[in-house]
Amino acid sequence: MNIQFMTDGGADIPEHFHEIMDIIIVPLYLHFKDGEYKTGNIDMTTFFQKIKETNELPQSAAPSPHDFYEAYKKVDPTKPIIMLSLTKGLSSTYDHAVLGKDMLLEEEPERKITVINTKTASCGIALLLHESFQKVKENYSYEELVNHLEERVEQxxxxxxxxxxxxxxxxxxxxxxxxxxxxxxxxxxxxxxxxxxxxxxxxxxxxxxxxxxxxxxxxxxxxxxxxxxxxxxxxxxxxxxxxxxxxxxxxxxxxxxxxxxxxxxxxxxxxxxxxxxxxxxxxx
Missing domain, CATH: 3.30.1180.10 (Hypothetical Protein Tm841; Chain: A;domain 3)
Structure with missing residues (x-):
């Protein structure tokens, strides 16, 4: 695929999406009493067990701008990126994703990186990723796909x-x-x-x-x-x-x-x- 799709730990994506789209996920952080975990590094059995043991929920934190900078930088510079972010209404994740993009563009201004505030979470982001894959198969250009996804967010x-x-x-x-x-x-x-x-x-x-x-x-x-x-x-x-x-x-x-x-x-x-x-x- 000639576009690199990315999202974050606020998305819940079926396993087969990863296989067909090679999605990069930037994890959020969960702070339990015994330490910090990334959303991609704790299985759900352990997660529920910790809540039952402590009778407390973890505190969540957005990825830092540097986390996004590092994730973007690992992508082939010739490959355009579309980052579908957890809704700005619930998290600073979107703002940090934009800051990370700006940091990298200062060093490598020729890169194409678009960060989209999805205004949704969980399966809502999965829906937008599914739509992205369908439009890639229809040979949408990068610019056409970005415009289409921004319209789809509102729908x-x-x-x-x-x-x-x-x-x-x-x-x-x-x-x-x-x-x-x-x-x-x-x-x-x-x-x-x-x-x-x-x-x-x-x-x-x-x-x-x-x-x-x-x-x-x-x-x-x-x-x-x-x-x-x-x-x-x-x-x-x-x-x-x-x-x-x-x-x-x-x-x-x-x-x-x-x-x-x-x-x-x-x-x-x-x-x-x-x-x-x-x-x-x-x-x-």
């Missing part, structure tokens, strides 16, 4: 449904009193990546898991109307059986061209908690 809908509020409580995003009340009432949260800012909005609070899943699926029809030429990507947090059932329900209701399922990595799992589901699709 990407990413929805979340949480099975548990435990990680929101542990992470301090929901105080324990409100969390205890919500758990007693069996409240589930439906969330959406904000189209403008790229952060996360709670769009609905639903009582009961079954109702939450039904509303989660209904949201797809609110945001998109035609599905035959679209794909949907989904990630799950340590609950593959549930994810497959929900994905089957989605594809029975909406005739997507294809569906891609994978697991959330440690960064998204930190915020979503076990059982969380994320879906992304193009709304146009």
């Amino acid at each position: 990407t809908t990413t929805l979340f449904v949480l099975k548990t509020l435990e990680n929101l409580i542990l992470g301090g995003r929901l105080d324990r009193v409100r969390g205890a009340i919500a758990k007693t009432l069996n409240i589930k949260l439906l969330m959406k990546a904000n189209d403008e800012r790229g952060d996360i909005d709670v769009i609905e609070k639903v009582r009961g898991n079954k109702k939450a899943i039904n509303r989660f699926i209904e949201q797809i029809g609110i945001h998109a109307k035609q599905f035959e030429d679209k794909i949907i990507t989904m990630t799950h947090c340590n609950d593959e059986n549930r994810a497959k059932k929900v994905l089957d329900m989605i594809t029975e209701k909406y005739p997507f061209k294809d569906a891609i399922l994978s697991e959330t990595g440690p960064l998204i799992s930190t915020y979503g908690g076990e059982g969380a589901l994320v879906i992304s699709f193009f709304n146009k």
Whole structure:
């Protein structure tokens, strides 16, 4: 492939994407009590075990500008780079990716490097990578592909449904009193990546898991109307059986061209908690 695609630890990418696209991932950092880990260097079994042992969530940190500089520099200078970054609305990762690019361009101004704020995360970035591969096969030029991806970012809908509020409580995003009340009432949260800012909005609070899943699926029809030429990507947090059932329900209701399922990595799992589901699709 004549373009080097890159992303970061906020993306959750199916294994076969790596095989066909040779994607470079710049990891984020997770700080546990016993030390620091990179998102690509901790397996999910160890990750969940550490949370249970400490009853605390790790603190996350963006890659440094120097991390991005080093990652860019390793790429063949004649090969243009497209870096699809975790949403700027949730992390300084995008800003650091741009700073790293600027550092390298000062030394090697002939390089082509584009950093795109995806305004999404997890399977949303996987969706954009899938789109990139399709357009490369259609012989899009580098400039055409960059313009197309910037348009696609604005057409990407990413929805979340949480099975548990435990990680929101542990992470301090929901105080324990409100969390205890919500758990007693069996409240589930439906969330959406904000189209403008790229952060996360709670769009609905639903009582009961079954109702939450039904509303989660209904949201797809609110945001998109035609599905035959679209794909949907989904990630799950340590609950593959549930994810497959929900994905089957989605594809029975909406005739997507294809569906891609994978697991959330440690960064998204930190915020979503076990059982969380994320879906992304193009709304146009």
